[in-house]
Amino acid sequence: MAIISNATTILDAGAFSASLGSMVHIKTLTASSSGTLSFVNGASSVVLDDTYPIYKFLLFNIHPGGSSELTFNASDDGSSHAYDITKTTTHHYTVHGESGGSGNQYYVQAEDLAQSTAFQHLMGGTQIGTANSDSHSGELTIFNPSSTTFMKHFTSRTQYISSSSQKYQYDAYQAGYFNTTAALTAFQFKMNSGNMDTGKIKLYGIKDS
Amino acid sequence: MGVISAGTTLLDAGALDSDVATGKMTLIKTLTASNSANLSFVHGASSVIFDGTYDSYVFKFIDIHPETDDAKLMVNFRDGGTAYDAPKTTNFYRAQHGENGSNGQQGYRTDDDLANSTAVQPLTMDIGNGNDESASGEMTIFNPSSTTFTKHFCATSSALYSGNFAMQSFAAGTINVTAAVDGVQFTMESGNFNGVIKLYGIGA
Numbered sequence: 001m002a003i004i005s006n007a008t009t010i011l012d013a014g015a016f017s018a019s020l021g022s023m024v025h026i027k028t029l030t031a032s033s034s035g036t037l038s039f040v041n042g043a044s045s046v047v048l049d050d051t052y053p054i055y056k057f058l059l060f061n062i063h064p065g066g067s068s069e070l071t072f073n074a075s076d077d078g079s080s081h082a083y084d085i086t087k088t089t090t091h092h093y094t095v096h097g098e099s100g101g102s103g104n105q106y107y108v109q110a111e112d113l114a115q116s117t118a119f120q121h122l123m124g125g126t127q128i129g130t131a132n133s134d135s136h137s138g139e140l141t142i143f144n145p146s147s148t149t150f151m152k153h154f155t156s157r158t159q160y161i162s163s164s165s166q167k168y169q170y171d172a173y174q175a176g177y178f179n180t181t182a183a184l185t186a187f188q189f190k191m192n193s194g195n196m197d198t199g200k201i202k203l204y205g206i207k208d209s
Numbered sequence: 210m211g212v213i214s215a216g217t218t219l220l221d222a223g224a225l226d227s228d229v230a231t232g233k234m235t236l237i238k239t240l241t242a243s244n245s246a247n248l249s250f251v252h253g254a255s256s257v258i259f260d261g262t263y264d265s266y267v268f269k270f271i272d273i274h275p276e277t278d279d280a281k282l283m284v285n286f287r288d289g290g291t292a293y294d295a296p297k298t299t300n301f302y303r304a305q306h307g308e309n310g311s312n313g314q315q316g317y318r319t320d321d322d323l324a325n326s327t328a329v330q331p332l333t334m335d336i337g338n339g340n341d342e343s344a345s346g347e348m349t350i351f352n353p354s355s356t357t358f359t360k361h362f363c364a365t366s367s368a369l370y371s372g373n374f375a376m377q378s379f380a381a382g383t384i385n386v387t388a389a390v391d392g393v394q395f396t397m398e399s400g401n402f403n404g405v406i407k408l409y410g411i412g413a
Contacts, residue, residue, distance in 0.1 A: 001214050014215030020225075021232010025413050058411065060264055060351055061358045094300035094317055094379070100324035105302050105317040133387050137351035137361040159351075159361035159381050161298075169298040171363060171381035202264065202413065204233065 022207040024052070031196035033065065039203050040081060040186040048185055050146040052205030057142075057187070059122075059158060061135035062199035067127040067163045068191040070136055071119035074145075074152075076182040083188045084117040089176025093124030098167040115179065119190070124172035126162040135199065136160035138172075145184035152178040233412040234267070240408075244276060244401045250408050251287075251392040259391055261354040263410030268350075268393065270332075270366070270406045272343040277400030279335035279371050281321075282344060284364075285328075286353075286384050287392040294327040295390060299382030303334050308373040325385055329396060332364045333378050337371030343404065344368035346378070353390040360384040 002012035009017045027046045029037040039057075041048035048055065062070055073083035091111040096103040111121045128136045138158025145152050155175045162168040178184060189201055211221035218226045225231060238257045240248040250268075252259035259266060273282050285293035301322045304315035321331045333344040346366025353360050363381040370376050384390055395406055 001212075003212065003214075011212070011214055011219055014217035014219070016219065016229065019232075020229065021234060023232050023234040023411070024230045025233040028413055058265060058351075061355065063358070094302050094381070096298060096300045096322045096324065098298045098325040098385070103300070103317060103319045103322045105315075133357065133359050135358045135361075138363070139349070157363055157381075159363055159383065161359065161383050167298070169300060169381075169383050171300045171379065200264070204411075205230075207230075207232075 024205045024207065026203045026205055028200055028202045031062070031199045033195045033197055035195055036188050036190040037196070037201050038081070038186060038188040046203065047205060048145060053144050053208045054206035055142045055145060056204045056206060057140040058202045058204070059136065059138050059140070060200040061137055062128070063135045063197045064128050064130060064191050065195040065197045066193065067130055068193045069121050069123045069127055070189060071121050071192050072140065072187060072189045073119045074178055074184045075186040076180050076184050078185050081186050085184065086115055086117050086179045087113045087120060087176050088115055088179060089113045089120055089174060091121065091174050093170050093172040095124060095168050095170050101166065102168065113176065119192070120174060120176065121192070122156055122158050122172065122174060123160060124170040126164060126168065126170070129161045129163040129167065134161050148181055148183055151180065152184055235410045235412060237408045237410050240406050242402050242404050244403060246401050247394050247396045248406050249392060249394040257408065258410060259353065259393070260389070263412050265349055265351050265411045266353065267409045267411060268348045268406055269409070270347070270395070271345050271404060273336060273345065273402055273404035274343045275336050275338050275397050275400055275402045277397065278338040280400055281331040281335055281398040282333045283329035283396045283398055284332050284348065285330065285394050286390045288386045288388045288390050293392065293394040296325050296327050296385045297323050297330060297382045298325050298385060299323045299330050299380060301331060301378065301380045303376055303378045305374050305376050312374065323382065330380060330382065331398070332380050333366040333368040334376035335370050336368045339371065342369045342371065356387055356389055359387065360390055
């Protein structure tokens with residue numbers, strides 16, 4: 001049954017014809033002294049397949065248990081979920097101290113990857129501060145992870161205050177590609193040491209129609 | 210009464226069915242500047258929502274056109290009082306390229322960052338005030354209502370400088386308060402401006 005209002009078809013054939021918005025929330029994971037947060041297609045209501053051409057992770061107030069850096073990786077094996085996809089990436093950041101020093105921009109060779117299966121750092125080369133009010137926020141976009149033709153691109157931009165006594169403000173940028181033509185079916189976030197005390201990561205799908 | 214189409218329940222009991230995917234980027238408010246000194250988004254005023262309803266908020270600024278030639282779009286935040294004076298530590302860098310092919314370059318701008326300062330923060334480089342000159346871009350602020358953490362924001366913009374340069378800017382920072390941020394104000398570096406700024410909430 002179709003519903004037509006003022007000559008406009010609102011819904012038909014089991015779906016809405018009218019736009020209901022294009023940024024769809026899929027899943028929120030909340031850290032509580034967590035070693036990892038993992039989004040796996042088909043598990044716990046997570047959708048990470050060709051339903052959407054673009055997926056976006058929003059990171060909110062990631063607060064580490066100890067001085068450490070947030071990292072991420074992907075899986076393409078569909079079952080055992082080894083997070084070990086080969087990647088080539090870039091990494092740069094701007095930094096500025098609360099005291100006014102060191103305002104500058106840098107490329108970080110130590111945190112880019114060259115055909116490496118390691119986890120990609122989402123930060124600017126120093127660790128998140130551990131003061132109660134310190135945290136890490138930002139976003140990560142994955143383009144067409146279900147493609148079996150192309151490699152998969154990602155971009156990210158995150159902000160945080162460093163653990164140093166100078167309280168440096170970082171604005172970090174990462175981008176790169178997962179060098180596989182297999183579909184990516186899962187993504188995992190973890191600190192490079194220790195746990196995430198608190199924080200939330202939200203997964204959204206971006207519709208293409 | 211439910212609405213079932215092709216065997217799929219779309220509406221029932223006064224709401225969309227939970228299996229219907231709906232967008233989570235919600236337009237909250239549009240403000241239009243017309244030779245205006247500022248545009249302010251304040252939680253609870255003029256239907257503006259800027260609290261814990263959404264985890265993040267996105268401002269889209271569209272065709273910001275200054276009355277004064279080569280002025281930057283600026284932002285500041287309020288954190289409980291009525292003044293837009295929250296302390297911030299920020300970063301700023303830009304890339305530029307002239308219409309004549311000259312001066313393609315990028316770099317960090319120490320003139321446009323702040324060190325735990327209550328001053329206004331630039332979001333763009335200088336915007337020309339020729340009839341067809343303007344700047345557009347967006348700014349995201351994460352969890353502004355938190356009373357535990359400081360608040361992060363980031364912005365990207367493109368501006369047309371009066372010297373016929375394309376100017377891409379990247380501003381970001383931490384609002385260094387644990388009080389909730391409940392208002393955001395946009396101004397120009399000098400003079401008034403025209404244009405549209407839209408506020409969206411990103412929901413769960």
